[in-house]
Amino acid sequence: MAAEEDTRTARKRRQIMEAARPVFLRNGYVGTSMDEVAALAAVSKQTVYKHFTDKEQLFTSIILDTTGQVEGLTKMITVALDDSENLREDLGELARRFLDQLMAPDLLRLRRLVIAEADRFPDLGRTWYEQGFERSLETMATAFRRLAERGLLHTDDPRLAAEHFVGLLLWVPVNKVMFWGGGTRHYTEADLEHLSQAAVTAFLRAYAAPEAATPGTA
Secondary structure (H helix, E strand, C coil): CHHHHHHHHHHHHHHHHHHHHHHHHHHHHHHCCHHHHHHHHCCCHHHHHHHCCCHHHHHHHHHHHHHHHHHHHHHHHHHHHCCCCCHHHHHHHHHHHHHHHHCCHHHHHHHHHHHHCCCCCHHHHHHHHHHCHHHHHHHHHHHHHHHHHCCCECCCCHHHHHHHHHHHHHHHHHHHHHHHCCHHHHCCHHHHHHHHHHHHHHHHHHHECHHHCCCCCC
């Protein structure tokens, strides 16, 4: 009976969070009302407060819940690079998929929201970064270290190499859509493919080991 009650509680909590997430993304923290959240979740306001002490706790729970999405990115990095025999091809595939995920409209809106509320919730912003993007960088650094050990990359600082790779890939498109809005509508599929391949080419010119810079490996 207790297990059934726990399941029901978890389901209701998830229902409230799923209703509240688009409200926070649309209205921001200040503009979100618990009345609207309750109405969209089809529960009473008292039920919302039963699961979340106040709006701050609800907001924090929603933001931290999204850090789980990084698991997909870290697995993608590991699968793409751990056994790579064609570094240019595999980095290109990783770059394209990485760009697609990090430019997803909901993630961009969430990033804007976290940044907008960073002064109000500094610990939340730092935690969101550390548990999300930071973990992806660490995973990529580990992958680059292994590639260096295999003689495919030349780097004494795999973490810096990971930061350079992500910077080459994301700096222009992500910053543009962050300021302009509209998700990826400013870029065609061909644009994103070009950006991905250009980032890989620049990265390999800087980091590919000389012995790996031959067709089929770099």
